[in-house]
Amino acid sequence: MDRVSRPLLAVLNGVRHDPPPVWFMRQAGRYLPEYRALRADKGGFLALVHDSEAAAEVTLQPIRRFGFDGAILFSDILVIPHAMGQDLTFGPGEGPRLSPPLLDGVFAGLEAVPGRLTAIYETVRRVAAALPPETTLLGFAGAPWTVATYMVAGAGSKEQAAARRLAYGDPQAFGALIEAIEAATLDYLIGQIDAGVHAVQLFDSWAGSLSPAQYADWVIAPTARLTAKLHAARPGVPVIGFPKGSGGKLPAYARETGVDAVGIDETVDPAWAHAKLPADLPVQGNLDPLALIAGGAALESAVQTILSAFSMRPHIFNLGHGILPDTPIAHVEQALALLRRPVAPR
Numbered sequence: 001m002d003r004v005s006r007p008l009l010a011v012l013n014g015v016r017h018d019p020p021p022v023w024f025m026r027q028a029g030r031y032l033p034e035y036r037a038l039r040a041d042k043g044g045f046l047a048l049v050h051d052s053e054a055a056a057e058v059t060l061q062p063i064r065r066f067g068f069d070g071a072i073l074f075s076d077i078l079v080i081p082h083a084m085g086q087d088l089t090f091g092p093g094e095g096p097r098l099s100p101p102l103l104d105g106v107f108a109g110l111e112a113v114p115g116r117l118t119a120i121y122e123t124v125r126r127v128a129a130a131l132p133p134e135t136t137l138l139g140f141a142g143a144p145w146t147v148a149t150y151m152v153a154g155a156g157s158k159e160q161a162a163a164r165r166l167a168y169g170d171p172q173a174f175g176a177l178i179e180a181i182e183a184a185t186l187d188y189l190i191g192q193i194d195a196g197v198h199a200v201q202l203f204d205s206w207a208g209s210l211s212p213a214q215y216a217d218w219v220i221a222p223t224a225r226l227t228a229k230l231h232a233a234r235p236g237v238p239v240i241g242f243p244k245g246s247g248g249k250l251p252a253y254a255r256e257t258g259v260d261a262v263g264i265d266e267t268v269d270p271a272w273a274h275a276k277l278p279a280d281l282p283v284q285g286n287l288d289p290l291a292l293i294a295g296g297a298a299l300e301s302a303v304q305t306i307l308s309a310f311s312m313r314p315h316i317f318n319l320g321h322g323i324l325p326d327t328p329i330a331h332v333e334q335a336l337a338l339l340r341r342p343v344a345p346r
Contacts, residue, residue, distance in 0.1 A: 008069040008136035009198050011282050011314045012238035012261050019339050020307070020315045023070030023138070024332070026322030027062040031329070034061050045090045049075050050119045056126035063135060065329075066336060070136045070316075071127060073192070075120050077142030077203055080184050081151045083117050085110030101154025105166050105173035107180055117188060121195040128196030139197035141189055143204035143243070144181040144222040151177065160209045167214060178218060182226050186233070193234045201240040201263070202226070207253075208245015215249050223257040231258070240284060244321065251276045266291075266320025270309035282314035287335070289324050295331035303338045 008021035029035055035058055042048045049055055058074040078096050082088040084107065086098040128137055141147075149163040150156065152174075157163075167174040189200050207219045227239050242263030243253050254262045254277050264273050264285035273283060291302040306317065317339055323332075 006069075006134055006136045006198065008316060009238070011316050012136075012199050012240070014280060014282060014314055016312075016314050019341070020310070020317045021069035021136075022317040022336065022339055023068045023072060024062075024319050024323050025072070027066075027068060027072060028058045028074045029323065030325035031323055031327040031332075032061055032065070034065075045076070046088060049079065050116075052119045052122035052126055055119075055123040056130065059123065059127045060130055063131065066332060068135070070138050071131055072138045072201075073120070073124060073127070073140060073197065075123070075140070077140070077147060077205075078150055079117060079120060080141060080147055080181060080188060083112065083114055083188070084151075084180065084184055085112050086151060095156050096150070098150055098154045101162075102152050102177065103162060103166070105152065105170060105177045107151070107177055112184075114187075117191065121191050124192055124195035124197055136199060137197045138199055138201055138240075139189060139192035140201040140203060141185045143202040143207070143219070143241075144178045144185065144226065145210070145218045146204050146206045147181050147185070148174070148177055148218075149206050151181070160206050164209065164214065167218060171217075174218075178222050182222055182229075186226060186229050189230060190233055193237050197237075199238040199240065199260075200230070201242055202259070204241070204243040206245070207243035207249075208247065212249065215246075216252075219243055219246075219249075220253055220256050223253075223259070227258040242284070251278075254278055254281055261314075261316070263318065264320065268320075270306050274309050274313060280313055282316065283310055284316040284318045286320040287318070289319050289321055289327070292319065292331050292335060293324060293327050295328065295334055299331060299334060300338055303335060307339075 007017045011017050011021055042054050055074045059071055062068055063071050078088055081098050089097045131137055149160040152166055153162040204219055230239055238260035240261045240263055241257055241259035244265045246253055261282035261284055264283055266286050266288035268286055270286055287302055291299050
């Protein structure tokens with residue numbers, strides 16, 4: 001099937017589309033009753049990720065219910081440190097834990113277990129075989145900086161202080177860790193592409209915690225290297241970069257990383273983004289997840305603001321971050337109805 005037949009993939013290749021294609025970050029997850037039922041049946045989150053049949057079902061659930069233009073692989077960014085040899089657990093109500101934490105940045109003692117990714121590639125194959133032909137399948141990974149923050153601290157952390165201290169205090173050790181994450185991530189994304197994804201997204205969830213100099217070293221530079229290697233290894237597969245919290249550093253990210261599209265979080269004024277980002281660069285975003293929860297007139301106004309700001313460039317409608325568990329299904333339906341209204345003749 002050609003790219004134009006998949007609207008989301010066409011936009012990633014620079015084609016404007018009215019109405020814009022849409023998918024939501026974390027669209028396969030806890031706001032869906034069918035997901036909650038499957039999760040209760042299958043047990044813990046990591047077990048669900050490594051159950052290819054169940055993970056494929058979770059990936060497909062929002063496509064069946066809403067007809068999103070993109071399906072995002074059901075997995076987690078921390079499968080990379082798990083494959084690099086850290087132990088990974090998800091405790092009830094406490095978030096992910098990685099052990100041992102790499103507070104000194106030394107990862108040489110870890111024994112890589114690449115087989116931990118095998119089930120995820122099988123999930124991709126199952127989803128690719130089951131998706132409607134017009135739907136784009138998106139793979140993903142955490143960007144090196146964000147993954148490193150978890151590996152160093154052993155968990156999510158306030159202000160990512162442990163990783164930032166290590167990066168200042170021993171940039172050589174931290175740089176070696178970043179490069180190891182890059183290498184593992186490159187292999188992982190190539191594996192997803194070979195299994196059937198059409199495009200990939202790099203989630204840099206903690207990009208906003210860095211000073212300008214550290215941002216250049218640990219967000220832009222690793223992302224640029226990884227994107228260049230992906231483009232060389234699998235030409236024609238678009239890369240979406242999502243550097244959450246980047247604010248005024250977003251234009252530099254867009255210019256210098258080589259990504260094919262930039263995801264914009266909800267704190268960014270879309271009119272500013274349109275004015276400052278490179279002309280014709282595809283953008284993705286940036287509805288506030290709380291506006292989606294609010295629904296009604298607030299949601300309609302927010303949707304219209306975003307559509308107006310990005311009306312003259314390739315745009316994928318999305319949230320500015322992940323959908324929240326208490327999001328009403330009816331409000332997702334409202335947003336999609338607003339987006340899919342017939343376009344008035346110009």
